[in-house]
Amino acid sequence: MIVAHILTPLENILSAILDWLGPQGTVGLTWAWSIVALTVIVRLLMVPLAVKQIHSMQAMQAHMPEMKAIQQRYKNDKQKRNEELMKFYRDNNVNPAAPCLPLLFQFPVFIALYLVLRHPDDLMHAGDQRSWLYIVPDITEHANAHWSGYVLLVIYVASQLASTYFMSTTMDRTQRTLMMILPVAFVPVLVNFPVGLVLYWVTTNLWTVGQGVITRRLVPKKPPAPPKRSSRTPPKSEVEADGAKAVDDSAPEQQAVPAAPKRVRRKKKKKARR
């Protein structure tokens, strides 16, 4: 296999790290925990990217009304809408989406780990403990070899769904539905994978979920609530949102700009439903 040859260096690196983490190495973890630790290391390397993205998302909150306006303006033209949004992101130096390259970096790691686990005896000694948490008897065996493999697969599906839920901020509904179905469809394939690999995916997914929870804390989902409400009941909501200031300044005039595209949206929505 060509892929296997290209990935040989990475396979060697992963083997070295696992060996360092493993029972014979400096850290001295069991093989199962070594895989978990390896996953955590990979994800830790990617944390700076996540931080960058969180900053970008925070910066984006300030531009929310303008973005909503663009979305409404090109509501029926998906391509034009995406183009305009991308231009807007670029002009304002913000971007909600993660770049592809670091995400793709995880695949070689995954495949290399698969190759490592395919020949476990190159790495693991005969006497090494290959069980995990007293539940999984051997992480190098296929997931369908023991009931614990199925338990892990259920956790995998749940964690995959959860991570999809947290990651998919920019996807449309069809794509999202597909992403919710496919993890289940993967199960028959994953059943023939070593348990260690499932462990890798569960760990990386749980990391994603944790990161997603933190991201959501740091980036409130709907801070520009006042302009959203203002179109329906302008005076009331503005008093609520802006507090005493809005009352003093009699704010409806100020909110006129964000309110205008909202009205357009409502009309369009009705049309679309018909």
Add this chain to the structure above:
Amino acid sequence: MTTILKVPAYLGVGLVYLYRYTFGVLMPGGCKYHPSCSQYAIDALRRYGLVRGIVLAGWRLLRCNPWSKGGVDYAEQQRLFR
């Protein structure tokens, strides 16, 4: 004859679709460019053939890094090949 010449490119397109419905699903999150990297790869392969398509898609993937600004970038707008 021309259709036969296009076969390798379409094999590449098929591989991109295979990626989309397997690994791509495991890695949700979108792309900082429009169209996304996988769509760019499909467009590039269809338009420029297998070899040049792979080069263009690879170059796009390398540009899709944390230090680039992203934005609108169609395969047709490439300036690598003429």
